[in-house]
Each structure stands twice: as structure tokens, then as C-alpha cells.
Amino acid sequence: MTRMNRIxxxxxxAFLPVAAVAQEAAEAVEVAPTFDEIGPYLMxxxxxxxxxxxxxxxxxxxxxxxxxxxxxxxxxxQLMKNIALFSIAxxxxxxxxxxxxxxxxxxxxxxxxxxLFAPTALEPVGLxxxxxxxxxxxVASDFFFQLMFxxxxxxxxxxxxxxxxxxxxxxxxxxILTGFIYPIEASWQWGGGWLSEIGFSDFAGSTxxxxxxxxxxxxxxxxxxxxxxxxxxxxxxxxxxxxLALATLGTxxxxxxxxxxxxxxxxxxxxxxxxTDVGRIFANTNAAxxxxxxxxxxxxxxxxxxxxxxxxxxxxxxxxxSITAEPLMPTLGGATLIGAIGGVIVxxxxxxxxxxKIDDVVGAIPVHLFAGIWGTLAVPLSNDGTSFVTxxxxxxxxxxxxxVVSMIVWLILxxxxxxxxxxxxxxxxxxxxxxxxxxxxxxxxx
Numbered sequence: 001m002t003r004m005n006r007i008x009x010x011x012x013x014a015f016l017p018v019a020a021v022a023q024e025a026a027e028a029v030e031v032a033p034t035f036d037e038i039g040p041y042l043m044x045x046x047x048x049x050x051x052x053x054x055x056x057x058x059x060x061x062x063x064x065x066x067x068x069x070x071x072x073x074x075x076x077x078q079l080m081k082n083i084a085l086f087s088i089a090x091x092x093x094x095x096x097x098x099x100x101x102x103x104x105x106x107x108x109x110x111x112x113x114x115x116l117f118a119p120t121a122l123e124p125v126g127l128x129x130x131x132x133x134x135x136x137x138x139v140a141s142d143f144f145f146q147l148m149f150x151x152x153x154x155x156x157x158x159x160x161x162x163x164x165x166x167x168x169x170x171x172x173x174x175x176i177l178t179g180f181i182y183p184i185e186a187s188w189q190w191g192g193g194w195l196s197e198i199g200f201s202d203f204a205g206s207t208x209x210x211x212x213x214x215x216x217x218x219x220x221x222x223x224x225x226x227x228x229x230x231x232x233x234x235x236x237x238x239x240x241x242x243x244l245a246l247a248t249l250g251t252x253x254x255x256x257x258x259x260x261x262x263x264x265x266x267x268x269x270x271x272x273x274x275x276t277d278v279g280r281i282f283a284n285t286n287a288a289x290x291x292x293x294x295x296x297x298x299x300x301x302x303x304x305x306x307x308x309x310x311x312x313x314x315x316x317x318x319x320x321x322s323i324t325a326e327p328l329m330p331t332l333g334g335a336t337l338i339g340a341i342g343g344v345i346v347x348x349x350x351x352x353x354x355x356x357k358i359d360d361v362v363g364a365i366p367v368h369l370f371a372g373i374w375g376t377l378a379v380p381l382s383n384d385g386t387s388f389v390t391x392x393x394x395x396x397x398x399x400x401x402x403x404v405v406s407m408i409v410w411l412i413l414x415x416x417x418x419x420x421x422x423x424x425x426x427x428x429x430x431x432x433x434x435x436x437x438x439x440x441x442x443x444x445x446x
Contacts, residue, residue, distance in 0.1 A: 085151065092179035129244075
């Protein structure tokens with residue numbers, strides 16, 4: 001072999017690895033999915049994650065709202081309940097709730113009861129099999145988003161039963177509510193169950209989340225009874241909250257979180273139409289909250305000659321609950337009106353419950369139950385794909401199921417070991433009696 005041949009051979013051998021790498025890179029470029037293929041997956045996953053952490057922020061809103069509306073001697077207990085119930089919901093929804101709510105083909109009773117005791121497994125997702133193998137979004141993001149709704153349902157119960165319920169019986173009820181009650185009734189609509197088949201519509205959960213939490217709270221309030229001194233000699237004695245600044249902060253946090261609650265429930269962000277709809281949902285959600293607050297502001301001025309801040313706060317929340325069943329279809333004016341009617345409902349419902357001697361410390365039953373029912377029944381006003389009959393059937397079915405099962409659980413807990421603290425503990429305050437600590441120790445009496 002001549003010298004020139006040896007040089008050429010060596011150069012060729014040296015070039016082979018480079019050529020191989022170049023070929024592999026070219027092949028990778030050829031098989032790499034385009035954004036058109038993976039864009040919907042990426043955007044919808046992002047929608048779930050952003051919506052999910054906004055709804056998580058609502059947990060802080062509930063905690064602040066309740067801390068502000070209970071008396072100072074019970075603030076620490078409310079904070080304890082809120083962080084504990086969220087943590088319990090996270091575990092129960094993983095162990096049981098998610099697959100019970102979304103059983104796919106695994107119904108135990110078709111359309112009614114899904115798969116029991118099937119923990120959620122999150123498999124890693126890659127692109128090795130190609131973009132065609134991707135689902136509409138990451139399973140993990142979907143699980144995370146739906147978990148937040150489950151925890152919200154339990155938060156509603158906490159405020160109603162404040163200032164006189166024992167901690168551990170309450171938390172046991174949360175186990176049942178988040179692991180079984182909520183996933184079963186929600187599966188009837190969002191899991192492809194019988195309510196979805198008859199045409200019932202609840203976009204983000206006016207009934208499935210809010211009214212359900214309200215029905216569970218109502219059952220608990222009936223079994224638990226009112227606070228000592230709340231109703232005496234035919235009169236209702238006001239028990240003002242400890243910190244209206246915290247209550248107002250909590251309301252604004254909930255208002256913010258609701259954009260994720262309703263906007264994320266679009267469940268898709270992969271097209272121009274989807275993103276446009278999310279923007280419309282945000283705007284309508286905000287309009288309804290404003291309508292509820294203004295209606296409560298005006299009505300309390302007319303009824304009581306002075307505006308009531310707590311009513312205005314709950315009016316805003318009632319507007320949010322009211323629009324949650326259908327935040328996409330109404331006009332801005334329609335959304336404002338729907339929210340305003342929710343605000344009126346709250347102002348009228350609070351004294352009605354007092355006449356019935358049902359003690360709801362933070363007004364959660366008027367806000368979440370009554371306004372939730374109103375919002376769900378109002379869906380056909382803007383969505384001609386629904387009917388008042390199917391909407392009523394859905395509300396009645398969820399209400400009967402949640403109320404009856406909750407009542408049974410509360411009665412069992414009451415019989416088993418009691419759900420109410422002693423009279424002495426209630427007078428002293430649950431912070432000291434149940435937890436041995438105070439939220440505001442520097443203000444306690446010597």
C-alpha cells in the first residue's frame with residue numbers, strides 16, 4: 001500500500017464515527033415529533049398544573065376565611081383542621097378516590113360505583129413510542145388537578161361545624177368524604193356515569209363539589225347542634241369573628257383561586273378555541289363574584305340600614321359558586337346577574353337558617369349549598385344543550401346521596417364516641433381544650 005493510500009484509508013476511518021453521529025442526528029430529526037403533534041399535550045398538562053396550584057391556594061383562602069370568622073379562642077383549631085383535612089384528602093384520593101371517580105371500564109356497578117381500593121399509579125411518559133402514544137395530558141397533572149377539587153369539598157364542611165366539634169371525629173369524617181362520598185357522586189358526571197348519560201351538566205362543580213360539601217355540612221350541623229348561647233329565648237345572639245382582615249384576605253385568595261377552579265375545568269388548552277374559552281371563563285368568573293358582592297352590599301344596606309362586611313364577603317363567594325356550573329356560555333351581563341342572585345340568596349338564607357336553629361359559623365351552607373343549587377339549576381338559561389329537568393335530577397340525586405350517607409356517618413360517630421366537645425371545653429375554647437395552644441397568646445387573660 002502506498003503512502004497516499006494509507007493516508008486516505010486513515011482519513012476515511014476517522015470520518016466514519018462522525019458520519020455515523022451525523023446519520024443518527026438526521027434520523028432523530030426525522031422522528032422527533034413536531035409541536036403540532038405534542039403541543040396539545042403540553043398545553044393541557046400546563047393548564048392542569050397551573051389550575052391545580054391555583055385551586056391549592058384556595059386551601060389557604062378557606063383557612064384564612066375561617067380563622068377570621070371564628071372567635072379568637074378557636075382560631076388555632078380551624079387552622080389545624082384545614083391543613084389536616086387537605087393532607088388526608090391527598091392520601092385518600094391517591095389510595096381510593098381518583099380511580100373510584102374515573103373508573104374507565106372498571107365499574108363495579110355500571111354508571112354508579114367505580115373501582116374500589118385501586119391506588120393511583122403514575123407511569124413515566126416519554127416520546128420513545130412517538131407522539132401518537134400520548135394521551136390528552138399527563139396523568140400526573142390530571143390527578144393533581146382533580147385532587148384539589150376533592151380537598152375543597154372537605155374544606156366547606158370545616159367552617160360550618162367550627163367551635164364545637166372534636167378534631168378526630170371530624171377528621172374521620174373527612175376520610176369517608178374524600179375517599180368515598182365525593183368520588184362516587186362526582187363519578188356519576190365527570191367519570192362517565194349515569195348523570196352524564198342523561199345530559200346533566202355541571203362544568204366545574206356547583207353541585208358536585210360545592211353543594212355536595214354543603215349537604216355534608218348541613219347533615220353535620222343538624223347532628224352536632226348549635227353553639228352554646230347562639231340561640232336563647234327565641235333570639236339569635238351574634239358571635240362576631242376574631243379578625244375581619246383575615247376573613248377579607250381569605251375571600252380574595254379564594255377569588256383568585258377560582259380562576260384555576262373554573263378555568264382549568266375547560267380540560268383542554270391545545271387549540272386557539274380552547275384558550276379563548278379559558279379567557280372567557282376567567283372573565284365570567286370575575287363578573288359573577290363582583291355581582292354577588294354588589295348585590296349583598298346593597299341588600300344589607302336596605303335590610304339592616306348598614307352594609308355588613310361578612311355578608312359582602314360571602315356574597316362574592318356565592319357569586320363564584322353560582323357561576324361554577326356554567327362559566328363559559330353566559331355573557332358578561334348574564335354572569336354578573338347569576339352571581340348577583342347568588343349574593344341575594346346568601347343574605348336571605350343566613351337569617352333563615354338561624355330561624356331553623358341551624359348554626360353555620362361561617363355561612364358555608366348558604367354560600368356553597370344554596371348558591372350551588374341555584375347555579376346548577378340556572379345552567380339551561382345560557383346552555384341550550386341542557387334542560388331544567390335533568391339539572392334538577394342531578395341536584396336531587398347528589399343531594400340525597402351525600403346528605404343521607406353523611407348523616408349516617410355523623411350519627412355513627414356520635415354514637416361511637418361523640419362528636420361534640422364538652423361544655424367546659426367549648427366555653428374555654430378549642431385551642432386550649434383540644435390543642436393546648438392559642439393563636440393569640442399575648443391577648444389571653446392572666
